[in-house]
Amino acid sequence: MNVTLAAAGSASSPALSDAAMRRVFDSPVEDRLATALTTIAEAAPTRTAVARNAGTDKPTAIDYGTLAARLVDLEQQLDEARPIGVVARTDQVESLIVLTAACSRQHVPLAILADDAADSGHELDDWLSVDDTLSIPFTAAGSMPRGEFATVAPTIWVATSGTSGPPKIVDHSWESLLAAARLSSQWHSLTWLLVYDAKRWAGIQVWVQAMLTGGCVVVPASRDPDVVARAVVDRQVTVLPATPTLMRRLLTSADPAVLATCQLERITLGGEAVDGPLLDQIKKTFPNAGVSHVYATTELGEVFRVRDGLPGFPAHWLTKPLPGGARLFTRRDGELLVQLSRDTAEVATGDLVEQRGDRFEFVGRRSDVIVVGGAKVYPKRVEEVVRGVPGIAEARVHSVASPITGELVAVDVVVSPGFSPDDVRSGMLTHCRHELESHAVPRIVTFVEQIATTPAGKVPRR
Template sequence: MPTTDPLLEHVADALATDRLSVAITEMAARHPERAAVITGAGSGSRRVIDYATLGASLTALETRLDAVRPAGVFTTAEQAESLIVIAAACGRQRVPLAFLSRDSRDLAAPLVDWIAIDDSLSVPGDLRTRHELESVPPPVIVATSGTSGPPKLVDHAWDSVLAAARLAEQWQGLGWLLVYDPARWAGIQVCAQAMLSGGWLVVPESRDDPNVVARALVDESVAVLPATPSLMRRLLTAADRSVLVRGQVDRITLGGEAADAQLLADVRGFYPLAKISQVYATTELGEVFRVTDGLPGLPAAWIGRSLPGGVRLSVRRDGELVVQLSRDTAEVLTGDMVERRGNRYEFTGRRGDVIVVGGVRVQPRRVEEVIRSVPGVADARVWGLPSAITGELVAAEMVAADPLPEGATIDGVRAAALAACRDQLDSASVPRVLDIVKRIATTAAGKTPRGVRRP
């Protein structure tokens, strides 16, 4: 969408490699005292990094990179503000960049002669070889989260990294909540969008503490709340409701997992005026499509036809979603399983999450939905346990609501959850183990793990 704002015009007109640097430099010149990143939000350790400080760090790092011209940079930084500066400097200086989270740093071995930059933003000054500026745009390498197998490195161009960025005026100057790892695909997207649109990034002191996240959301005037459904469900069910409802959230973006109808209804109940988007994206493909109608899954009419941007979706006979980004690219098997329900295709889970009980295939997500539908249940997780007799058994854990419904007990809610499973599911899908836990742990990517008992 065209915009008349000079900042957004300059960013939109810049080369993709330069956009982050241009946005930060322009904001540092125009609004030096405006907050760029707020860390420790929701706690007593709150710290504000303004655009002047961020811009000065960027200029210094660009100067150092230009002096030594490394073969490439891989990140060992963990702070969002450091990663933003590293990304902007490497883009502007045309230095290849690899984002490596803590659990993917063993993948750095093939990055021969690349240098590591941590939160100190220091650059070695004694490199043996100076690599001259390449005419070809440098790659941006991102490690996958390991959802569909061991983490691996994926090459992107800066154009694809920033392809989903919104530069229309309605996105300008907003507060963005960051509950993702800033070195993973989703976190990179949130950091980039906040900076490109002259907004501020809000980093809670702990994403695992729903009350800290809720305070950060309210205290820092967050307008855009991106999260996985697992993180959103924890926030809505475990945070202090009196704090949460004070948030002035304008846009909510759910991604990384499928959102079910109950979660979408709960989100709408808390924030009736917010625009809700469900983004389907992967580290390998980038953003493929987004659904904005507030319903789970995607319209059945999208299957078999080209969507805006040239993406084409299809479904294999076994229910696996297939993506083709354009006519010139190959089809990609996503590993995500879908099922036709009326005029929608709804996600039923990952291919690798299926539990096989005596030859019967069980999708954990369906069992979780049944358990969560029971009054007094806040959340649930289902996975497979090895069995010498049936191959696998269905195991589950649930979080009880706090407070429980009047007159209810935890044992009673557990019994009701098992009864609901027996009533609504086939016998193979009924959990043989149902534990009560204080919270459902999530992976580093903010997703619910189903392949192991504990992440």
């Protein structure tokens, strides 16, 4: 074995040798996750791969050696049972990792469906369900003839986030999942926090990225801000991918003394548009962390990444192709269009942008626009203004139907600790009247304990 451990790269896991990592990246894309588990297990069997239930007194750690052993066992079973497809019936990240590694290398289609996703088309009826025991009962039904087994089109089926409608099941190629990971050495052996649902595309990308690069996935016991903050500190998390909504909740609700001891190096925001005040707040709380935001859609995958700490993206990006070859355009109404390559059609994203100086900033989703007496209101803009009021921790803007004006702007507000609704209500309305046009000022104000988020960690709009 020519794999050796290099000098310690971070507090928790020493960096892996270049030779080991090269062996992973040089393997065929569908073998890559399985190769990573095996290679890292050979080099460092006791290295922690998954830390579950983090942020509590009873965390559980699973090492690479354990994952690799379970992988060998599962691949053997898949080879014998030859299912036409596998449905993952487990919430455990470590089981999802082993299933994905085994199914991709064995060319078995895999469905990882979030709890609210339904297979309404019954496309998966003949697929084999596998739970977290990772054992496959031998059954003739649904088996593929041996000759076809290795040639079936390998795909991974995942449900969409369902922010603006019921979740749809979409199939992705293994390539789009496994080849998207960042493999350069700065990404090796990091500790990742998983606040995303492990069974949705955003969450799957996090654990795949971590496993391909010898990292550790830390799964907090819940999304409670104090549990999340403690998980970051206890497990020395270095990378935190999150939606702006989850990040905002962490910053406004977790114990500031705990947040001050976090050693985050990178924060990656995605899934929703980012605003300037949130970026400023992140810089103040985590001055040593690099912050980037990712623009991705279900159809297109990741389109671009903004690293300069400012909201939106530079206006000159519209004048030339992006590094990956994609081109950006805007429609007359401000909708962002993306053309991934010269030979593909432009895709309408549904996201509206507006030029402000030398930036294009996201103003909202086309489908989120509220029309009050014929005038458009962007909920995101109203939320930014409301959140700028002292004593307000969180806000969600939505519409209510009106027989007079069609729609009216409504806001749900969470007050900061130490404030009461009476303290903030009139100040908030005055501030809104000062900052917004009259039709955009919220007319229906509801004070709530908490703003519900979707399972994908976003604010529901309708």
